[in-house]
Amino acid sequence: MESDIKFNDCCYQIDTRLWGLPQNGAAYVVQSQKTALVDAGTAHNVRDVQKAFNNLKIEIAKIDYMIITHEHYDHGAGAAQLLEKMPKAKIFASEPTCKVLKQPQEIHEKTQKYYGEAKALVSPYPPVKEVSAIKEGNKLDLGNGVILEVIDLKGHTPGSIGLLEHKTKTLFAGDAVCVYNEQTDFYLPPSYPDLFDYQTYQSSLKKMLAMDFDYLCLGHFGTLKRPKAKQVIKKASEVAQGWKEIISKTYRETKSEDRVLEALRAKYGKTMQKAVVDQMIKGYLVSLKLA
Numbered sequence: 327m328e329s330d331i332k333f334n335d336c337c338y339q340i341d342t343r344l345w346g347l348p349q350n351g352a353a354y355v356v357q358s359q360k361t362a363l364v365d366a367g368t369a370h371n372v373r374d375v376q377k378a379f380n381n382l383k384i385e386i387a388k389i390d391y392m393i394i395t396h397e398h399y400d401h402g403a404g405a406a407q408l409l410e411k412m413p414k415a416k417i418f419a420s421e422p423t424c425k426v427l428k429q430p431q432e433i434h435e436k437t438q439k440y441y442g443e444a445k446a447l448v449s450p451y452p453p454v455k456e457v458s459a460i461k462e463g464n465k466l467d468l469g470n471g472v473i474l475e476v477i478d479l480k481g482h483t484p485g486s487i488g489l490l491e492h493k494t495k496t497l498f499a500g501d502a503v504c505v506y507n508e509q510t511d512f513y514l515p516p517s518y519p520d521l522f523d524y525q526t527y528q529s530s531l532k533k534m535l536a537m538d539f540d541y542l543c544l545g546h547f548g549t550l551k552r553p554k555a556k557q558v559i560k561k562a563s564e565v566a567q568g569w570k571e572i573i574s575k576t577y578r579e580t581k582s583e584d585r586v587l588e589a590l591r592a593k594y595g596k597t598m599q600k601a602v603v604d605q606m607i608k609g610y611l612v613s614l615k616l617a
């Protein structure tokens with residue numbers, strides 16, 4: 327399957343090659359009279375993003391807008407370096423994400439801590455000098471009826487937004503749905519320590535289910551069409567709830583994160599990596615006030 331593609335009249339999918347792996351992280355481009363980049367990837371992926379621009383014949387110097395969907399390094403840490411190659415680009419994000427983009431040190435240190443032995447995967451997070459705040463309902467007009475509207479999709483993080491492109495009915499969801507693998511029909515909830523809020527996450531899924539769109543673009547990874555897009559959002563809600571039930575019950579009974587990991591693996595996949603799932607368990611425990 328091709329990773330760097332144009333999937334409708336004005337939208338492109340870019341494989342950022344997160345952690346050096348194909349189809350692990352995505353950014354997107356919307357092009358009309360003006361051009362916007364949605365998410366930047368990590369500081370390790372800057373060259374991969376540039377390569378994708380070349381493949382897709384998009385001139386990086388002509389990018390007008392960069393929008394970062396949320397605080398995490400795999401979406402925002404590449405922004406500062408990419409902006410150097412985009413002399414006219416203005417960058418936008420929600421208020422909480424703006425704060426992180428300008429002062430990423432704290433989140434960077436925490437991310438390294440949570441990754442533990444895998445911390446080499448976490449790229450540096452160079453700060454962005456200037457970034458403007460956007461919020462629900464704000465619109466970026468790219469010309470010829472191509473309009474990006476900001477949708478509040480908190481829950482994965484407090485600063486999470488999506489962008490709805492009106493002409494092609496494309497929803498760029500950042501990590502508001504989260505990890506889904508179409509080949510294996512495998513889904514992972516977007517829990518992460520400190521920033522995840524389970525109830526708000528479920529509310530954002532509900533909000534997306536009520537929206538009208540034909541394409542759903544995921545941060546991890548790829549573009550889903552109707553009716554698959556809505557089926558995946560429903561699945562996300564169910565699996566996230568299943569995780570909540572297993573985590574609550576097992577942790578109350580055992581107070582052991584390892585036992586919680588075993589229980590989750592038994593239900594949702596024996597091959598789920600400990601380093602990844604441990605962080606997600608912590609995110610749930612904090613959000614559900616169990617620990």
Ligand SMILES: [Zn+2]
Nearest residue numbers: 396398482501
């Ligand atoms: Zn994220």
